[in-house]
Amino acid sequence: MNRQNALKKKSVEMSKSSALGENKEKLVNLGHDIEELNNTYEITEDPPLNSDEYIDWMRVSDVFLKDKHSAFECKSIWHIYLHPHQQVQMDPSENAKLKDLAKNLNYQNWDQIAH
Incomplete structure (x- = not known):
């Protein structure tokens, strides 16, 4: 997920650039990379307990919960109550x-x- 965000950020930065003509091919390639990530990303197993390797808690807090809970609160609730290994x-x-x-x-x- 972090790689996907990095690609999207790079795409936005390039599209704002004054040299859009030079960046057009790069933008197309970035778009293909993002699409490939969208199509190939599949969760095959539960994340390890107490591991945050693939989870951006700031994004979870901001995007999904509209900052109603802090990143720390989201992380704590996940690890203590919601993680599949705790069920x-x-x-x-x-x-x-x-x-x-x-x-x-x-x-x-x-x-x-x-x-």
Whole structure:
């Protein structure tokens, strides 16, 4: 994802340049590189736990959450709660029990529901 952002940034800088004619071929090539990244990028496995190698937390905070949460908060929530390795599969009876409990408490008081 960072390589894609770098290519897009370079493309914008080149298009603003006064020597647009000279940069036209380079812009076309950059466009092809970006398109290739868009088409070939595929997540094949979960990222390693406690690794931020492929995650730009500033971008997550800014673009996806409109700065409602800081990059640090996003990173913390991901590693503590949301990372796929932290997820435990519940069997259907546990899931039904949790839904009933939440409904009985009007989907509020999550501390009590969690215990």
